[in-house]
Amino acid sequence: MKREQISVFDIFKIGIGPSSSHTLGPWRAAQQFVELLVEQDVLNLVTGIKILLYGSLAKTGKGHGTDIAILLGLSGDDPVTFDVNAIDGKIKDIETSNILMLGGRREIGFFVEDDLLFLYNESLPFHPNAVTFQAFLNNGKAVSATFYSIGGGFVVKEDQQAQSKNEVDLPFPIETAGDLLHWCIKTGLKISGVVMENELAWRSEADTRAGVLNIFRVMKECMYRGCHTSGHLPGGLNVARRAANLNRRLIGSRPYQNYDEWVKAIRETGNGFQNTLDWVSCFALAINEENASFGRVVTAPTNGAAGVVPAVLQYLIVFCDSFTEEKIIQFILTASEIGSIFKKGATLSAAMGGCQAEIGVSSAMAAAALTECLGGSQRQVLMAAEIAMEHHLGMTCDPIGGLVQVPCIERNTMGAIKAITASQLALQTNPDNAKVSLDAVVKTMWQTALDMNSKYKETSDGGLAINIPISLPEC
Incomplete structure (x- = not known):
């Protein structure tokens, strides 16, 4: 396995229940996708988004609040600071208005039943907890990215080897x-x-x-x-x-x-x-x-x-x-x-x-x-x-x-x-x-x-x- 540098704050993360792999991880993945859109300078071009949930994220996603976490993450909310008492109201507003404020900045139409899909019979090979985000732009182009929630709130993007974190010189490197x-x-x-x-x-x-x-x-x-x-x-x-x-x-x-x-x-x-x-x-x-x-x-x-x-x-x-x-x-x-x-x-x-x-x-x-x-x-x-x-x-x-x-x-x-x-x-x-x-x-x-x-x-x-x-x- 690839060498990985893990801090105490990687193992112990503050978040919102009920699941680190099905709630916190997808929430972080959604945030990372919004960051990707910002980095590519296309956030203000987005007209619609689709989310595809695979494997275990699909099969137990409803019970684990995966859909809720993703909507909050796409809205620019953070699991460390977001008021847990405001979750139900925020989700209800999205569902009834059919509007998602992407990154808290870009208003787009969003229909939960059509745009957040649970693919119960499909799984990706790298890990059972997979989610793909597709953003459609007003210039006819699209941006897509797949993330894997690999447990404990750790998230890996498909084209990356490990969670991005500044590598340091540890005085006591430990693998075992x-x-x-x-x-x-x-x-x-x-x-x-x-x-x-x-x-x-x-x-x-x-x-x-x-x-x-x-x-x-x-x-x-x-x-x-x-x-x-x-x-x-x-x-x-x-x-x-x-x-x-x-x-x-x-x-x-x-x-x-x-x-x-x-x-x-x-x-x-x-x-x-x-x-x-x-x-x-x-x-x-x-x-x-x-x-x-x-x-x-x-x-x-x-x-x-x-x-x-x-x-x-x-x-x-x-x-x-x-x-x-x-x-x-x-x-x-x-x-x-x-x-x-x-x-x-x-x-x-x-x-x-x-x-x-x-x-x-x-x-x-x-x-x-x-x-x-x-x-x-x-x-x-x-x-x-x-x-x-x-x-x-x-x-x-x-x-x-x-x-x-x-x-x-x-x-x-x-x-x-x-x-x-x-x-x-x-x-x-x-x-x-x-x-x-x-x-x-x-x-x-x-x-x-x-x-x-x-x-x-x-x-x-x-x-x-x-x-x-x-x-x-x-x-």
């Missing part, structure tokens, strides 16, 4: 877990230390720290919001939100007014096994219920698996008494490097590798990060990541109704608990006696992804998606 361990041994740095040194090639330490803490801010706000929002999830499955009721039951009558007071109140509920288990599940449910509701989340490394890393980080904060900026930064930096290794050696895309590529990777990231923050050695950190992924190998992606709800939301609770278990096992084990390396697991995951039947790769053509009777409203 073996490379990472080599640099740790040579420098004596923890994994988070190696990551921070590499981040300095892009920006100052102060900027990296501020950016990481901003990632944490979005995570905790999402979790807090999810733990205090009741009702049912959108999409037609009529799935009830559970985190708020669970939070209410667990917290009892303890008063609090904000996140910090909430953490203190949770600690007062005790640290018994069952209580801790319930709280970790609550944290993960909250994040992914927000994700399923088009809320603002952080890819970790994807939206569908966005609850695992924050839930385990919250476990560290609440039950391991590690509510410090240093521990939070250490956790997120370590997790990002494990996600990066899986991105380089395998995939973060469920459409390419099944749910092992999402929940499995997120569990490995969280396990590694927790282990480092609890004092584990570099080898124990890598061992924790290996254990977590080893027991997610082969997990399929079979979302019912094409929605990121069942079984996706509960899988985040399972991934979080497995991460904590993997960390505990690694901390109690001499890694010199390990039989399986992280690199071996990454390789195995990729081989498994290649062998997996396509119906188990985020198409809703197999598994639970075809065995649970549902009746969704017409889209």
